[in-house]
Amino acid sequence: MRDQKGILQNIDWLLVSLFLILMVMGWVNIYAAVYDDQHRSIFDLTQNYGKQTLWIAGALLIALMILIIDGKFYAAFSYPVYGIMLLLLISTFAFSRDVKGSYGWIDIGSFKLQPAEFAKFATNMALAKYLSSLDIRLQELKTRVISGLLVAIPAAIILFQNDTGSALVFGAFIFVLYREGLSGNILLMGFILVVLFVLALLVKKAVLFGVIGGIALLFFLLARKNRKNIMIIISGAFVAASLVFSVDYVYNNVLQAHQRTRIDVLLGKEVDLKGAGYNVNQSKIAIGSGGFLGKGFLNGTQTKYDFVPEQSTDFIFCTVGEEWGFMGSAVVILLFMALLYRIIFVAERQRSVYTRIYGYGVASIIFFHLMINIGMTIGLAPVIGIPLPFFSYGGSSLWSFTILLFIFIKLDAYRLQILR
Amino acid sequence: MNVASGRKTIIYLIFFSVGLIYLIRLFYLQCIDKSYQIAAENNVFRNVIEYPSRGLIYDRKGNLLVYNEPVYDLMIIPRQARDIDTAELCKLIGITHEEYDEKFRKANAYSPYRASIFEKQLSVEMYGTLQEKMYKFKGFFVQPRTLRKYPSPIAAHLFGYIGEVDTNITRKDPYYKDGDYIGKSGIEQGYETYLRGKRGVRVMMVDVFNREKGSYMNGKFDTASIAGENLTLSIDEQLQEYGEKLLQNKVGAVVAIDPSTGEILACVSSPSYDPNLLVGRARTKNYAGLLEDPLKPLFNRSLMAYYPPGSTFKLINDLIGEQEGVLFPNTTYYCDGGYHMGSITVKCDAVHGSLNLKSAIEHSCNTYHCYVFRSIVDQKKFRSTEEGYQNWRNHVLTFGIGKRLYSDLPHELKGNVPTVAYYDKYFGKGRWKSSTVVSLSIGQGELGITPLQMANTMCIIANKGYFYVPHIVRKIGDRVNPEPRFTKKNYTDVDSSYYNIVIDGMESVVETGTAAGSRIAGIRVCGKTGTAQNPHGKDHSLFVGFAPRENPKIAIGIMVENGGWGASWAAPIASLMIEKYLNDTIKRPELEKRMLEGVVIPKIYLDKMEAERKIKEQAEHAAGMTKSREDSLRAKRP
Structure with missing residues (x-):
């Protein structure tokens, strides 16, 4: 009895509530997306919402189990969990089936498991473990390399499974590294890199070189007394210019055809609304037609009649936009924002470095999913097939996010027992 | 600690700005730009036209001169047409396998999802035998239409005829759509606006495969078709x-x-x-044939x-x-x-x-x-x-x-x-x-x-x-x-x-x-x-x-x-x-x-007919000659 009380003591109920609200809202919208008159039962296992009901029950069970397990376990077993996860990822090559061109699924009975989803929390645990070790300084090259590798290895394996979307998620750990002392310049450089990539595809090369040269000249005039700075400016401009040069190569040779068209659609270079641009256009139509208050629950025509593809998984936000309008969309975004802020708030109050780093990892991963998933439905991000956390249909994704979040909730509840 | 707090703020700011940008974008899509609402309506609403029956025509004593006979257009939605026993279908509607392929290709080129006419105007008899086997031909369905029928074969010039509307008319007159029928001559042309009646429209909702999902708002925006008016002629x-x-x-x-x-x-x-x-x-x-007739x-x-x-x-x-x-x-x-x-x-x-x-x-x-x-x-x-x-x-x-x-x-x-x-x-x-x-x-x-x-x-x-x-x-x-x-x-x-x-x-x-x-x-x-x-x-x-x-x-x-x-x-x-x-x-x-x-065929027509007969004969003769020459050549070969 004391143990039971101990489990539920000190739990951050706000996080748990946000988790439950988002999960239920997700289920409601999955129900609306695939609803038809023939299948009304919410437990109908031939329908996505029926299966999702089971996934949710499973998720609650998992959450409870995580809370029961001793808080010491997670930090202690971070590396083993990470190792097991790597093995599982590699083993998918042997057992997997081809699902829509990617090989990241393992069949367990009639259900499919996607190890890539679970690799996120395992990597988060390992990274937190490593960075929370004593005498670790991110200013050192060795630390940077090792933490980089911890993230890059699972990402690379997933990339080989042709699941580019899930692999990109691992880029979100840059926020964790930044919080733990990585130079802000790297974050800035990452940002500039993306901007340069986009500009190189949109603007003529000569114009871009001119602009880079101009900016370099400006800096040069401002800092001409300092030799060292001049060198930095020159090399910076040189790097930027060669980057622009290499964009074409990356774009044409590294990216696959469908990835190129997705980028083209996002940048407005490709406007074939029946071909490559179809998904995004239909998605925008569904959301846009919702208006301010939406068409009402189960009254969405665009999603119900299958105009929007992948409507219960990657494009679930369309149903929100169409049936609940701007009000509903805003509520969902604000709930996610609240979740992210709460996670960071909770992370910052930790005495344990491990918990703090882990918390930032949770926030970063959820944030990345949120940004890409909603971004692609409203035409602000390329179409990258990753689910909306707690919302999208799918057992692997729901469970992995549940595990990711509840380990953090458990670690937080356990904080008072840690002396540091 | 100060540094860490600054970094926390920056991460907060990044999250916040993405959230804000998305909210603004959503507000624009949902509340300002109305084009998406129109696009959604175009997606989901399909106006199904109900053709009224054309007015009948009587003589001065009330004898029926022109009436409508039901015929059936065989329609196809190519995307849904699978596992078709083409040989059987071809036999039923009297076309060759090549014609089938050509028609299918045409329909598919028009749209794989939308219905288009596969074969026009099947007779009642043909429809009767076809209907029993329709269940075998997924993706095909029949749409009733009407054709003019004349119980006694008289007054052809007066009645005129009906044909598919020209594009220069559809461009000018919004009533007509491509594929509609219109009176082309005679009374059918002169009294077109009375005879045609008024088209009805049912607003249906369709899914992405163009399958009908029911009427919109229980038919609140539907209009019933009104049959064309009957004409009584002064003709005896x-x-x-x-x-x-x-x-x-x-x-x-x-x-x-x-x-x-x-x-x-x-x-x-x-x-x-x-x-x-x-x-x-x-x-x-x-x-x-009538156009070529010298008379x-x-x-x-x-x-x-x-x-x-x-x-x-x-x-x-x-x-x-x-x-x-x-x-x-x-x-x-x-x-x-x-x-x-x-x-x-x-x-x-x-x-x-x-x-x-x-x-x-x-x-x-x-x-x-x-x-x-x-x-x-x-x-x-x-x-x-x-x-x-x-x-x-x-x-x-x-x-x-x-x-x-x-x-x-x-x-x-x-x-x-x-x-x-x-x-x-x-x-x-x-x-x-x-x-x-x-x-x-x-x-x-x-x-x-x-x-x-x-x-x-x-x-x-x-x-x-x-x-x-x-x-x-x-x-x-x-x-x-x-x-x-x-x-x-x-x-x-x-x-x-x-x-x-x-x-x-x-x-x-x-x-x-x-x-x-x-x-x-x-x-x-x-x-x-x-x-x-x-x-x-x-x-x-x-x-x-x-x-x-x-x-x-x-x-x-x-x-x-x-x-x-x-x-x-x-x-x-x-x-x-x-x-x-x-x-x-x-x-x-x-x-x-x-x-x-009495036979009074003017000489100029007889001359013309004779000349045409001769040309035909010569052509046949020439063909025969070529053939016999070929035959003889073939015979000479060892």
Whole structure:
């Protein structure tokens, strides 16, 4: 009895509530997306919402189990969990089936498991473990390399499974590294890199070189007394210019055809609304037609009649936009924002470095999913097939996010027992 | 700690700014840009058109002339068409496997998701056998449509035909969409707006595969289709059929009008065709066949051909003379077998001697009417021939000649009464006189009159001075044809008192004159024969008339191309039709038999047919030669 009380003591109920609200809202919208008159039962296992009901029950069970397990376990077993996860990822090559061109699924009975989803929390645990070790300084090259590798290895394996979307998620750990002392310049450089990539595809090369040269000249005039700075400016401009040069190569040779068209659609270079641009256009139509208050629950025509593809998984936000309008969309975004802020708030109050780093990892991963998933439905991000956390249909994704979040909730509840 | 707190803030800010950008974007998409709402409606709403049934057509006695027969368009949604037993389907609808592939390819090219016509207008019988097996052909369905059907194969020219609407009409008139049917000629064209009815629309919701998902808002925005209005024609089915029979194996036209109303009783153009030929799947083939026929069966001679009226025109010339005060019942001219004026001679058929007006009409004397024409044109009150001629021409125009009558039949021609300007150009200004154009008086020269106008002039004489615009539709639905021009009397500028003497002459034409052979016992027929010279060969045979003399019920104008004397074909046929209409039985079986069996195919047509036959024969012969040569070559090979 004391143990039971101990489990539920000190739990951050706000996080748990946000988790439950988002999960239920997700289920409601999955129900609306695939609803038809023939299948009304919410437990109908031939329908996505029926299966999702089971996934949710499973998720609650998992959450409870995580809370029961001793808080010491997670930090202690971070590396083993990470190792097991790597093995599982590699083993998918042997057992997997081809699902829509990617090989990241393992069949367990009639259900499919996607190890890539679970690799996120395992990597988060390992990274937190490593960075929370004593005498670790991110200013050192060795630390940077090792933490980089911890993230890059699972990402690379997933990339080989042709699941580019899930692999990109691992880029979100840059926020964790930044919080733990990585130079802000790297974050800035990452940002500039993306901007340069986009500009190189949109603007003529000569114009871009001119602009880079101009900016370099400006800096040069401002800092001409300092030799060292001049060198930095020159090399910076040189790097930027060669980057622009290499964009074409990356774009044409590294990216696959469908990835190129997705980028083209996002940048407005490709406007074939029946071909490559179809998904995004239909998605925008569904959301846009919702208006301010939406068409009402189960009254969405665009999603119900299958105009929007992948409507219960990657494009679930369309149903929100169409049936609940701007009000509903805003509520969902604000709930996610609240979740992210709460996670960071909770992370910052930790005495344990491990918990703090882990918390930032949770926030970063959820944030990345949120940004890409909603971004692609409203035409602000390329179409990258990753689910909306707690919302999208799918057992692997729901469970992995549940595990990711509840380990953090458990670690937080356990904080008072840690002396540091 | 300070550094860490700064970094926390930056991460907060990044999260916040992405959230804010997304909210702004959503607000723009959902609350400002309305185009997505329109796009969503276009996605999901499909207007399903309900075609109304086209109005039926009855004759004046209520006999059904035109009705609708259901046919079925076989439709296909290519995306849904899977595992089709093509051999069986091809057999059922009577197409080859190659045709199937071609049709499928076309439909798929139009849209894999949307329905398009796979095979048009399957008959009820074909549909019957197909329907039982439809379940086997996924992605196919049938859509009912209607075709025109004509219980008796008459009056093809009057009805006209229906065809798919041209793109230049769909562009101008928003009512029509590509693939719609529209009246292309005849009544179907003239009364299209009444016959077509009003299309209905059902607003349906469809999914991405274009499958119907139910009606929108329980049909709140649907409109029901309204059937087209039925037409009652003034045509007498029996008379029309009889006229077509009488004119079979002849080329020409006959128009009969009720002078008291202007209602057209019969309107025959020969050769005609079975209107059922221009309906349904065989239409294109049949149309091409009719188009190639040298006798031009598609050409409606009753409205679209004009002929020299010949002697029938003398009546009008006489009436004008009376009105001008230069001709009186007792005016006498002497005929020595022709009219002579300088180098000009207009021959007469006989030496008539001294004639008054009545006997000049009775014997159709050319000489007499040349004098009358000159006396009209060369009156002292006119300063020139031009002025005199212009005055004469103005009179003629009031008889509905040389201008369109504006009946309710499309494509009516106006005929020709030459203008002063025409003669000025032809002969030179001031270089022609009344004698130069004197042949106009006997209906020759450049004069051209359509059979409809011929019949209409008889209405004028029967009515002693006025006519109603001839028309063919009596009633639209239950209403009398509302067109005001059909109930308005159009007066000529010849006073009614002048008609009696002309009518006297016309009666004696049939009693004792040129048309005496076409007398009908017990009916006082007034008429006038015409034998018109023309550049196409033998004279045209013409007759105009009305009956009975008191209280006229039928006015008629008939023309048999290259039929020779007016009395040989035109007058007897007209008299038979008058007898049929007034008495309903024919008491002159001998004459009827002769007319029905007579063959009068003009020589130019026979020549053309012969030439075509020869070309065909030669082609066949040539083909045969090539073949036999090939055969012999083959035989020589070891």
